[in-house]
Amino acid sequence: MSVNQNITEFLDRDEQKDLLRFLTAGSVDDGKSTLIGRLLFDSKKLYEDQLDALKKDSKRIGNAGEHIDYALLLDGLKAEREQGITIDVAYRYFSTNNRKFIIADTPGHEQYTRNMITGGSTAQLAIILVDARNGVITQTRRHTFLVSLLGIKNVVLAVNKMDLVDYDENRFKEIVAEYKKFVEPLHIPNITYIPLSALEGDNVVELSDKTPWYKGISLLEHLETVKTDEAHEFNEFRFPVQYVLRPNLDFRGFSGKVASGIIRKGDEVMALPSGKKSKVARIVTYDGDLDYAFPPQSITITLEDEIDVSRGEMLVHPNALPKVSRNFESMLVWMDEEPMDTDKQFFIKHTTNTSRIRIDNIKYKVDVNTMEHSKVQNLVLNEIGRVVFTAAKELFFDSYQDNKSCGAFILIDPITNNTCAVGMIIDEVADKDVNRSDDRPVLDFNKLGIDPSHYDAVMKAVKELERQGLGIRVVK
Numbered sequence: 012m013s014v015n016q017n018i019t020e021f022l023d024r025d026e027q028k029d030l031l032r033f034l035t036a037g038s039v040d041d042g043k044s045t046l047i048g049r050l051l052f053d054s055k056k057l058y059e060d061q062l063d064a065l066k067k068d069s070k071r072i073g074n075a076g077e078h079i080d081y082a083l084l085l086d087g088l089k090a091e092r093e094q095g096i097t098i099d100v101a102y103r104y105f106s107t108n109n110r111k112f113i114i115a116d117t118p119g120h121e122q123y124t125r126n127m128i129t130g131g132s133t134a135q136l137a138i139i140l141v142d143a144r145n146g147v148i149t150q151t152r153r154h155t156f157l158v159s160l161l162g163i164k165n166v167v168l169a170v171n172k173m174d175l176v177d178y179d180e181n182r183f184k185e186i187v188a189e190y191k192k193f194v195e196p197l198h199i200p201n202i203t204y205i206p207l208s209a210l211e212g213d214n215v216v217e218l219s220d221k222t223p224w225y226k227g228i229s230l231l232e233h234l235e236t237v238k239t240d241e242a243h244e245f246n247e248f249r250f251p252v253q254y255v256l257r258p259n260l261d262f263r264g265f266s267g268k269v270a271s272g273i274i275r276k277g278d279e280v281m282a283l284p285s286g287k288k289s290k291v292a293r294i295v296t297y298d299g300d301l302d303y304a305f306p307p308q309s310i311t312i313t314l315e316d317e318i319d320v321s322r323g324e325m326l327v328h329p330n331a332l333p334k335v336s337r338n339f340e341s342m343l344v345w346m347d348e349e350p351m352d353t354d355k356q357f358f359i360k361h362t363t364n365t366s367r368i369r370i371d372n373i374k375y376k377v378d379v380n381t382m383e384h385s386k387v388q389n390l391v392l393n394e395i396g397r398v399v400f401t402a403a404k405e406l407f408f409d410s411y412q413d414n415k416s417c418g419a420f421i422l423i424d425p426i427t428n429n430t431c432a433v434g435m436i437i438d439e440v441a442d443k444d445v446n447r448s449d450d451r452p453v454l455d456f457n458k459l460g461i462d463p464s465h466y467d468a469v470m471k472a473v474k475e476l477e478r479q480g481l482g483i484r485v486v487k
Contacts, residue, residue, distance in 0.1 A: 028106065031234060034115040034131045036158070037140030038150035042171045044101075046140065046209035047114055050231060051105055053216035102130075109235040124379065124393040125346040127157060128433060132419075135239040136165040138230075143176045143206075147189045153379045155190075159197040160342055160395070160435065162412055165237055166194075166202045169230065173222065174208040180224040201237075205230055247331040247409070248272030248280075249417050251362035252324050256311050264295055264311035265320050267363065270416035272328070274312070275303040281329040282320045283407045288329060289316040306416070323364035325407045333407045333417060340374070340437045341411075343398045345390040347424065347431035353389055357431070359402060361420040367403040368422070374399065390432075398434070410438030 035043040101116040115130035131137065137158045141151055158166060168190055176182045183206045194202065205214055206222055207230060213219035216231045228236075253267035274280070278291050294301040295311040304310045312326065320326070327333060345351055351370070359368040375384035376396040390396050411418030422432040 028109070028111050030111045030113065031136060031237070031239065032113045032115070032134050033136040033138060033234065034117050034127075034134040034163075035138045035140065036117050036127060036131075036154040037171075038142065038145075038148060041140040041142050042209045043138075043140055044116055046138070046169065046171065046207075046215065046230075047103060047116055049209045049212055049215050050114075051103065053212055053231075107231070107235055112234065124153075124157070124395075125344065127154070128161070128344050128346075131158065131161045131163065132433075134161070134163055136167065136234070136237060137163045138167045138169050140169045140171045141186055141190075143170050143172045143179075143182055143186065146186045147193060149380045151190070152193055152382070155194055155197065155199075156377075156379055156382060159199055162415060162435070164200050165239060166199050167230065167233065168202060168204045170204070170206045171209055173206045173213065174211050178206070178213075178221045180222075183225075203227070203233055203237075205233065246272060247333070247414070248274050248278075248326075248328045249333065249362075249409070249414065250274065250280075250312065250326040251364065251417075252320055252322055252326065253363045254322060255320070262313070263317075264293075264313045265326065266309070266311040268309045269304050269306045270362065271306055271414050272331075273303055273305045274310075274326075276301075279329060280312075280314070280326045281332070282318050283325045283327060283333075283335060284405050285319065285324075287316075287318045289314040289318050291315075323362075325362070325364075327407075333409050335405050335407050337402045337405050338371075338400065339406070339408065340397060340399050341420070341434040342377075342437065343390065343396055343422075343432050343434045345392060345394050345396075345432050347429055348392055349424075349427075349431070350391045351389040351432075356425065358423040358425055359400070359406070359420050360423060361406055361408065362417060364406060366406065367425075368400050370398060371401050372399040373397070397437070408436050411435035412438065 035047060037043050103114045103116070105112055105114075115134060117127040117130040137154075139151060139154050139158065141147060155166070168187070170183055170186050173179075173183070183204075187204045190204075191202075205227060206225055207214040208219075209215060211219075213221055214225065214229050216229055218225075218229050227233075249270040249272055250265075251267055251270055252265045254265075256262070256264040256266045274291060274294065276291055276294055279288055280291060281288050291312055292315045293313040294304050295313065296304075296308070301310065325333070353370045353373070356367050356369050359366055373387055373390065374397040376387040376390060376394055377384060379395060387394075387396065390398075407417070409417045418436045420434050420436070421430050422434065423429070424431045
């Protein structure tokens with residue numbers, strides 16, 4: 012067999028590996044960066060020049076005594092190295108024979124909550140580190156709450172620094188019991204508990220003989236074999252239209268990424284918000300037509316009938332509709348340096364849709380350290396609350412727990428254009444808490460005496476205003 016064949020086979024096998032995105036979280040000095048550095052080192056994923064530089068940096072600015080300071084592999088900012096803490100989210104990629112991984116090393120400080128939310132937004136698994144000497148502390152509870160808020164269903168509680176408690180089995184069991192009691196109301200379905208020492212490498216890649224009482228598997232083996240629950244991606248078909256493709260007179264297709272569900276050639280689809288139906292004529296890609304498509308494929312759909320569909324609208328199956336409403340509740344994480352101004356109208360970016368939106372009510376703020384709820388007038392940087400919204404036009408959404416792609420959104424400040432908040436829609440539409448006065452401008456055909464033959468042209472103009480986020484209420 013030639014060298015070229017070997018390389019081709021290797022690349023083919025590598026391409027077929029599935030990908031696991033996970034984050035690490037924990038208190039300052041719990042050893043998040045050290046754990047990931049050890050994972051990379053012990054799994055032989057460091058190049059020689061990286062290793063040489065790591066050894067030199069460990070002697071010069073390391074915080075691990077005579078050991079190699081693996082945290083320096085991830086703490087790249089000067090301030091991080093000087094203080095020995097993580098500030099920004101650091102992403103690292105590595106692969107083993109079984110799986111590919113993208114790691115988000117997230118900061119532990121409360122003031123960097125927004126950084127952790129950013130790092131965890133695409134994660135399928137979370138490793139929450141606990142110092143064996145300190146056990147479950149305030150930061151552990153905070154990070155677990157944020158993980159549950161992000162809808163991450165797989166959690167590893169890594170009890171680190173077991174070497175500093177002489178690998179005491181009873182201490183490990185105490186921490187596990189305390190964590191189980193706390194996490195019960197958060198309904199996280201899959202939690203695994205692993206005792207380890209990131210500095211010494213115990214139970215990180217290989218099982219350690221220093222913990223003969225531990226009958227589980229190593230952290231790396233768990234990461235290689237854990238099953239991620241992505242079945243919800245294939246439930247209801249959601250196709251937010253990103254672009255109308257019209258290269259010539261003979262072709263008109265709707266381009267975008269399949270957010271969830273499966274679409275097949277010949278399927279009946281409904282366009283929202285118009286409610287008009289048609290059937291899929293073709294599923295077009297750069298590499299040719301497909302018989303079916305699924306997330307996260309980017310495709311262009313052509314329909315058998317001429318239906319007016321634009322960017323921001325959505326194609327769905329008629330028998331599995333999302334919620335269509337201007338009113339909804341969400342958990343909101345405020346990410347702007349400027350405090351929330353509840354009198355201001357924001358822009359909401361939801362899937363490919365943009366609209367103006369107002370805040371009707373803040374039901375409560377969550378204290379991320381104690382989980383207590385309190386009534387507040389606004390939210391400030393890194394605060395989380397349950398908020399009621401009214402949009403200028405109808406949005407098509409699912410709850411975040413059921414469908415992350417169609418349940419997440421961002422708020423944009425119309426003046427600074429900053430992303431000022433991220434939100435996760437709750438599976439309840441607000442009722443008594445919504446200010447239901449419809450403040451959209453009214454276009455009354457009867458009062459204006461518009462000629463019926465001009466209806467189509469006027470409605471086209473109204474639709475264009477809606478695309479720009481300016482909702483108009485039409486009365487015929």
